[in-house]
Amino acid sequence: MQTRRDFLMRATSSAFLTTVASRTWAEPEPPQSRLVARQASVQLAPSAYPQTEIWGYDGTMPGPLIRVRQGGRVVRRLLNDLPQATSLHWHGLRIDNAMDGVPGLTQQAVATGASFDIDFVAPDAGTYWYHAHNRSMEQVARGLYGALVVEEPERPDVDRDEVLILDDWLLNQDTAQIDADFSRSHDRSHAGRLGNFIATNGQYDHSLDVRRHERLRLRLVNAANARIFELALSGLNGWVMALDGMPLERPQPLSDTVLLGPGQRADLFVDVVAEEGKTAYLVRVDNGEGFVQSAFPVMPGSSNARVNMPDPLPPNPDMGAPDLAQARRLRLHMGGGAMGRLRSAVLDGERRTFREMAEANQFWAFNDMIGMTDAPLAELSLGEPVRLEIVNDTAFPHAMHLHGMHFHEIATDGTLGPLRDTLLSYGGQTREIAFVAHNPGDWLFHCHMLSHAESGMMTWMRVV
Known part of the structure; x- marks a missing residue:
């Protein structure tokens, strides 16, 4: 080894x-x-x-x-x-x-x-x-x-x-x-x-x-x-x-x-x-x-020597920025895990203490909910701009992946970062992303630390 x-x-x-x-x-x-x-x-x-x-x-x-x-x-x-x-x-x-x-x-x-x-x-x-x-x-x-x-x-x-x-x-x-x-x-x-x-x-x-x-x-x-x-x-x-x-x-x-x-x-x-x-x-x-x-x-x-900076790659379609002034505001609070402050959350329709969560091998919650829910985090209209605040109230990093769409991170000065589909968020950070709900369907949003997803960090959005 x-x-x-x-x-x-x-x-x-x-x-x-x-x-x-x-x-x-x-x-x-x-x-x-x-x-x-x-x-x-x-x-x-x-x-x-x-x-x-x-x-x-x-x-x-x-x-x-x-x-x-x-x-x-x-x-x-x-x-x-x-x-x-x-x-x-x-x-x-x-x-x-x-x-x-x-x-x-x-x-x-x-x-x-x-x-x-x-x-x-x-x-x-x-x-x-x-x-x-x-x-x-x-x-x-x-x-x-x-x-x-x-x-x-x-x-x-x-x-x-x-x-x-x-x-x-x-x-x-x-x-x-x-x-x-x-x-x-x-x-x-x-x-x-x-x-x-x-x-x-x-x-x-x-x-x-x-x-x-x-x-x-x-x-x-x-x-x-x-x-x-x-x-x-x-x-x-x-x-x-x-x-x-x-x-x-x-x-x-x-x-x-x-x-x-x-x-x-x-x-x-x-x-x-x-x-x-x-x-x-x-x-x-x-x-x-x-x-x-x-x-x-x-x-x-x-090989033939190159000293020039490369030209940018050609843009993909639909890379335009969302209208932040018209954007719908959402919030995702991430809680739980070891050394966290989560005292209880809802699992399978019932509120459980953190000890009960641990006995079920479930440790994480989004907006006080553990794992997939019957109702989506949000139901969005096709073409609707969205601003999503993500609060990492845990002691660990999480790689939040949105299926079916890409997003921009909103910097503190209001500027937009490059398009991504996965956001790496460290413990204690609050980040904000923005995207246009341009792809109809039910889309998963979860932590790509896959053991975190298995133990509570999954939700979804619907674009209709």
Whole structure:
């Protein structure tokens, strides 16, 4: 089992498995293909350890990379070959509500041996991902996820386009098997299920050969149950081009670190500036110390040198700002968890003390309500602008994900931040977001620290 020290920045490039992964421009999607959720064994840990039993789409880790052009159709038949019912959510995509994959809200869970037909048009270019949304704390932790890339109509000026899915796994240190206790009260009431084995694309020693002066597009996806990734560059100069799939108005130079909460994504353009024979790194920062998340050994030869800032990515449709003066005001108060001040809340229609909540393994509440309710947080009219105040009255961070729509954060001076679909909120913070309710249907709003969602942090909105 790897230790934190194994991934110090002084690690040499010889410690990493070298792979080459060039990408091609997306071909048209086939009329229909299968996506099978099934059990499999993969070599997650080093070769001295046995293979790890996972649940994966088509038995791979991560699941198949799906690439489609903007405006293209994604057609899949999800087949469930697991011992549990499952479903499939397309995270960040503004698609038809019937394709959102939330059991009990948009569809029934897909039973063992059954199938579900997926068919939607991808309206927005950007980096998205798909993952299980039934018993998601367990099923995502076992490996049920993959990336969906929706490509711009014209190829951006980059040499390479690479997807890096970041995750942590909670493994037994002797057997390298996934810890099967998914109901641990500590995980549910504290920071969530944190793994002891950190990987990129299912590889603990992820590495890509590069050439000096190459410009890479790195599509970063945080698929972890609860881990917040703080990331920096070494031997690379970079810009943040898009967040949660949505392009920024102007590229933002990456001079410090970028934070990715669970479910969040970032598109970086990076130029390789490390010398030939050296290694550049995507660095993970933990408690002020740097560890290698991905390595980029610099091979002989060089690409055409670029010194210019990249042009912005083209905007997606319907990225306009809501009218804040006309916006409907809503409030979401997050309470509970260990070291919190929640004394009681409503669970299954009855008010319970916090002790009674803990006995039911439920620890969190939104507006004094635990888990999904019969009535939505709000019923919104199509096209209605909304301002939602989110009060994190807990001791822990939460990654609040809104299905089906993107939002802007409202700064203290009233300006609007970039479009996101997941907001990382730290304990004690009050944040405000604004969006236009442009997508009809019933949309989940929940914490993407998935053990928090399982233990109370879920609600929903209806757009009619």
